[in-house]
Amino acid sequence: MVTLNTIIVAGAGTMGQGIAQLCATLGKQTIMYDVSQEGLTKARQAIDQNLYQSVAKGRLAAEKVATIQTRIVYTTRLEDAVGDMLIEAIVEQTAPKKALFRVLEQQNSPQFIIASNTSSIPMEVLSEGLSRPERVVGLHFFNPATVMKLVEVISGPQTLACVAQQAEDLALLMNKTVVRAKDAPGFIVNRVARPYYAESLRLLGAGGLVHEDIDRLLESVGFRMGPFRLMDLIGVDTNLSVTTSIYEGLGCPKRFEPNPIQQSMVLQGHHGRKSGQGFYPYSKDEGPIAR
Ligand SMILES: NC(=O)c1ccc[n+]([C@@H]2O[C@H](COP(=O)([O-])OP(=O)(O)OC[C@H]3O[C@@H](n4cnc5c(N)ncnc54)[C@H](O)[C@@H]3O)[C@@H](O)[C@H]2O)c1
16 A cells, blocks of 8 residues: 555635545645636635634634645646645546546656546546556535535445455545545436436526525425535536536436536636635635525
């Protein structure tokens, strides 16, 4: 087993921020890599804010904040991404993920582990054409990564048992609950969750109800978040990419078809909380303006 001293977190967005915070809190040197300097700046602010909130809530000792902060290096230079393991959380598209893996497996040691936080793309697809497909594993956190307990660990057809075990052990050290999932589009949770979004969008498209009503109704019967509020949290664009990937991966069944309402929102840049506008508008500090 490789010693995991340095972890590269690729993608400084919704998920990468929380994953980097988890790694640094665990004591790992953390390299946060993103193509966008603006994305890195926002990630640093979000992580700092999160750490201070943890102190305020009594969950983190104030003297630990600076140590955790200094463990994270933020970079747009791919050549800086040298470590023992990658946890990839970039856009939910196969081509950019594979391109990143190809470079990182070349510039790191043969023991380097490539873990993907993909919500939907099988390891069989992501590891195809790599020199070391046996070192690719799915490590799927849920949003917000620092809060949600569940992590799906996914082995592809060639993943070594020791690589999957090391990914699982890391998640356990982060105090997560691990489930091993089959290497299939959407794994477990995202496949089961698809109808929640799809039927809500169909209902909205049919007219007669506004999204606030649908959210309110679902929340009133016990769902923690209505489907539209949840899509805004996830990222409307990310949610659409996941739907599209599962739809195509399963052979385009009608029930998983992407919805035009969601497609049009993505085209308009209404990506949810992270863009300030989704189904709801959001203030700068990410809080919903309207319920
Ligand atoms: N949002 C969720 O609720 C959620 C939950 C679990 C898993 N995921 C998965 O995590 C991954 C990231 O999703 P997200 O919601 O954090 O996305 P996001 O849109 O919030 O952030 C993506 C980040 O990746 C960066 N990026 C894009 N292409 C890149 C590249 N080639 N190299 C480096 N950085 C690049 C972008 O600049 C952006 O900062 C996806 O695979 C998604 O399916 C998302």
